[in-house]
Structures are given as C-alpha cells and as structure tokens.
Amino acid sequence: MNITTLTPQFFTDQGSKRVQIAYGPYTVSQMAVNNGMSDIIERTMQTPCQDCVITFMQAGLQYPNGTYANANTSLWLHHIVLFNTANLDTVCGANEPGERFFASGNERDPVDITLNGTNTAGYYLGPNDNVGAVIELMNQGMTEQAAVVTITYEYIPKLPSQWHKVTPIWIDIGGCSSDEPAKNNSVFQYSSPTWIANATGRVTFTVGHLHDGGTHLEMYKNNDSFCDSVAAYGQTPGYVDAMSNMAMSGSMDMHISSMTDCTTGQVNLGDEISITAFYNTTEYAPMKNNDGSLAPIMGIALMYLAQGETYGGGPTTASPTMSGGMTMSGGMTMSSGMTMPVTGTASITKVTATGAAAAVTPAAALIAGAVGGMAVVVFA
Numbered sequence: 001m002n003i004t005t006l007t008p009q010f011f012t013d014q015g016s017k018r019v020q021i022a023y024g025p026y027t028v029s030q031m032a033v034n035n036g037m038s039d040i041i042e043r044t045m046q047t048p049c050q051d052c053v054i055t056f057m058q059a060g061l062q063y064p065n066g067t068y069a070n071a072n073t074s075l076w077l078h079h080i081v082l083f084n085t086a087n088l089d090t091v092c093g094a095n096e097p098g099e100r101f102f103a104s105g106n107e108r109d110p111v112d113i114t115l116n117g118t119n120t121a122g123y124y125l126g127p128n129d130n131v132g133a134v135i136e137l138m139n140q141g142m143t144e145q146a147a148v149v150t151i152t153y154e155y156i157p158k159l160p161s162q163w164h165k166v167t168p169i170w171i172d173i174g175g176c177s178s179d180e181p182a183k184n185n186s187v188f189q190y191s192s193p194t195w196i197a198n199a200t201g202r203v204t205f206t207v208g209h210l211h212d213g214g215t216h217l218e219m220y221k222n223n224d225s226f227c228d229s230v231a232a233y234g235q236t237p238g239y240v241d242a243m244s245n246m247a248m249s250g251s252m253d254m255h256i257s258s259m260t261d262c263t264t265g266q267v268n269l270g271d272e273i274s275i276t277a278f279y280n281t282t283e284y285a286p287m288k289n290n291d292g293s294l295a296p297i298m299g300i301a302l303m304y305l306a307q308g309e310t311y312g313g314g315p316t317t318a319s320p321t322m323s324g325g326m327t328m329s330g331g332m333t334m335s336s337g338m339t340m341p342v343t344g345t346a347s348i349t350k351v352t353a354t355g356a357a358a359a360v361t362p363a364a365a366l367i368a369g370a371v372g373g374m375a376v377v378v379f380a
Contacts, residue, residue, distance in 0.1 A: 010117030070238030201305030
C-alpha cells in the first residue's frame with residue numbers, strides 16, 4: 001500500500017486534498033481456476049483521512065509496476081465495495097458488514113458527490129470509523145497475475161460549516177443478495193424489491209452498475225422514473241478484448257466502459273424506491289464461464305442523499321472554487337418480488353453499530369448487494 005499526493009480539483013479555499021491510495025498487490029488466479037475469479041476481503045482499509053468529508057472517489061486497476069490493467073490485458077476490476085463498519089446498512093441492516101458508501105465495477109466511473117464543485121456535500125468519515133472492503137478481481141489469462149487496486153479520493157478535513165453529510169442508498173436487483181441468472185440471446189429485465197424510504201434528502205448523485213449485456217438501469221420513485229443510467233461499451237481500447245482473448249472466444253467483444261449518472265431529485269420519508277436492470281444479450285455479449293455457461297448478472301444503483309436539504313432545482317453552491325475538473329458516471333440495482341418496509345423517524349443521525357441489531361435505522365446508509373448491478377443514491 002502506498003499513497004500518492006495529487007492536486008485537489010475543488011474547494012481549495014477550504015483546504016481540500018486529493019490522494020491516490022494503492023492497495024495490494026493481490027494474486028489473481030489464472031482463468032482455469034474458479035473462472036479466473038479471486039475474492040479478497042479487507043477488514044481494515046487504509047483511508048485517506050479521519051474526521052473528514054470525502055467528496056470524490058474513483059477506483060482503478062494496475063500492475064505492480066504501475067501500468068494500466070483492463071480487459072485488453074486480461075485483468076479486470078470485477079468490483080470493489082467499501083463499507084463503514086461504524087454504521088448499519090440502511091436497507092439490509094446487520095445482514096451487511098457495514099454501511100456501503102462506495103462501489104465500482106470494471107467501468108471505474110468516478111463518484112463526484114460535489115458535482116464539479118457545485119455541491120457542498122460529501123460522505124463524512126468519523127475520527128474512529130473503520131472501513132473494510134470486498135474486492136473481486138478477474139483474470140482471463142492462462143497464467144497467474146499480480147494486481148494493484150487504486151482509489152483516488154478527494155476530501156476536506158473536518159466537516160465545514162454549511163456542509164451537508166450524505167447518506168448513501170444502495171438498491172440491488174438481488175435485494176440483499178448480489179446477483180441473478182443471465183439469459184442468452186434475449187431481451188430481459190430484473191426489478192428490485194421496493195425500498196420504503198426511512199431517510200430523506202436531496203439527491204446529489206446517483207450511478208448505476210450492470211454486467212456485460214446490460215443496456216440501462218432505471219430508478220423509480222413511487223412508480224415514476226427519476227433516473228436512467230445508460231451503459232456505453234468499448235469507448236477506449238481497454239474495454240475491447242485483446243487478440244488473444246478474441247482467439248479463445250471467437251469474437252472481439254466490447255465491454256461496459258461507463259454508466260451515465262443522475263444528479264437531481266428528492267427522496268422523502270415513505271417514498272417507494274425501486275430499480276429495474278435492462279439486458280439485451282442479443283446486442284451485447286454476456287460474460288461466460290470457462291464451461292460456456294453464462295455468468296450471473298447484477299443491477300445496482302448507488303444514490304447519495306444530502307441530509308437536511310430539499311431539492312430546489314439546483315446545487316447547494318453556485319460558484320465552485322476549483323483547480324481542475326472531472327466528470328463521472330457509474331452505478332448498481334436490485335431484484336423483483338418482495339417489498340422491504342423500513343421504519344424510522346424523520347431525522348437522519350449517525351448510527352453506531354454496537355451489536356448484532358437487525359433493525360434498519362435512519363442513520364444507516366442503504367447499500368444492498370455487494371457487486372453486480374447496482375445503483376447508489378446519495379442524499380445531502
């Protein structure tokens with residue numbers, strides 16, 4: 001693990017800092033072993049700061065020598081999920097190891113909670129909070145490989161006055177599981193259970209996550225669509241199969257390289273939130289196991305809600321202080337068939353998980369499904 005200091009992009013007048021932390025190296029089995037999948041659980045991750053507001057996160061994958069790793073080099077960041085063990089998960093409670101506040105698939109979309117410096121909102125990390133991670137890496141090569149996972153963070157020390165903590169909300173087509181079966185040469189969809197909101201706030205950022213074959217992930221509030229996260233394929237060479245992979249599969253497949261994000265909306269207590277993941281495996285090739293069977297798929301949305309704010313058609317600040325700029329996208333979803341009622345009060349306060357409490361509490365963030373198709377909503 002090492003830390004590289006970078007130039008902050010926004011809120012430099014408030015002492016913002018940007019770093020990239022490299023985790024690993026991790027050994028990734030060759031493709032003949034468990035379909036090339038290697039799972040890593042980190043119970044304690046190095047964080048960029050404590051008692052701070054994280055405003056930006058983006059995952060990456062590289063080799064130990066620092067060179068870029070992706071599908072065109074046979075190495076995938078299948079997914080990574082960060083969770084705060086000090087907080088309960090809003091949707092799945094004690095069924096999750098903590099509050100899921102960041103996730104990425106191989107598309108590696110940036111999560112910019114401040115929306116290019118126009119939102120005074122971010123994820124607050126307390127002075128004693130512990131962050132863990134679930135990581136899955138995939139190797140499509142015939143030899144074992146070593147990989148390093150990176151996360152770029154931007155943050156502001158402490159919690160500045162007038163800033164809003166965000167509550168992360170994780171909606172998954174699998175409910176509190178992680179994936180669903182795929183279908184070959186078909187157009188199909190999966191919907192999540194309904195989450196009855198026990199948290200409230202302005203939507204600052206929402207991103208979706210799908211597997212190959214997915215076209216878009218739609219999010220609904222009280223049966224009305226409020227976010228459509230659309231997948232793009234093969235936008236850069238890293239997301240197009242190398243010639244060696246093409247020889248094995250018989251085709252040069254393109255892979256999901258980004259998901260569009262959504263940055264407006266409001267969630268109130270009692271709102272019914274759900275997602276639907278749309279797939280077309282006739283148009284886009286799904287992922288396959290070594291024996292030719294189809295790999296499971298995911299649909300996830302991650303949404304961030306700004307606590308104590310009401311959506312009024314614009315961000316919380318009009319003139320950001322910045323020294324650069326980045327845009328982002330990405331996401332995840334949930335599965336159909338059941339309703340998950342959540343009870344709670346109108347206030348959103350930080351919850352400390354002191355035992356095996358199964359109740360879902362207002363302070364915990366909603367993140368369901370560890371990988372796969374996901375949508376995350378954040379409230380300010």
